[in-house]
Amino acid sequence: MHSLWNRLSDHVTSGTRAAVLGMICAVTTVAAGETQANTACRPDQVNLRGPWGQTQFTVEIADSVEERAQGLMHRQQLARSNGMLFVYETPQPASFWMKNTLIPLDILFIDSTGIVQHIHHRAIPGDLTPIPGGDNVFAVLEINGGLAALYGISTGTQLRHEVFSNTGAIWSC
Template identity: 65%
Template structure:
């Protein structure tokens, strides 16, 4: 099922380069192709603490983008999160630095983003990153990446 959803997303996202930047949309591109996700933004402490807790499902084309004002080491957990998620850790240039695949629902074990200083984490349905081929080095496009340093600026 996820493989089919990934194929549909890739086909729908082929025009992603031509799309304008929007707060509710994240574009990704890499050697594997391109994708677009409709995202909710978590950019303050309360929104980041709530995250995707207590949700029983999420559309395959949806996700949540966690935004931090300064680069830092980040760690997440799955407290009260009912669906498996892929956590995509991203630096200030919009470049993916680490992916944690299919985090287990309700698991409180810390999921570190690695040694890099990070500014964003994109959460999507578990297994989708692997099915689509999203990997370290993939770049994201979103208005919260500053044009002066972004690999794929708005």
């Protein structure tokens, strides 16, 4: 940018330089506004961040007993950038299994502030072995098996979604 500014300075008047600087500022402001708008909370999206960086998933919400019981069972595939966010009314002990689930999943157990407390990597399709997530689980995010390791998602990763808004979110909307 500095080099470009020097080249402009050699060839244009100060009035033109001021106009160019104004346009650069306007473009930068619009770009920053677009970035903020694109990262705003959406009901169908969960954002994750940690020392590894940031990512997001388009999610279906399972917040009723029936929806949580069904989960991702009987699905042949799950798009790479998709997942399911299971939400409980209050923090509680939670355990999952893979009955009738046809795809391997990473299962992230999250507390009420939006912090990942436990991850079960690559849950085995069809396995009936209980997968405990802890005693104070408020939400669970299921994503394609292997993605947590690929992205570097680990315990301590922060999630942002509107479901954490009333529970002391560490990364609020």
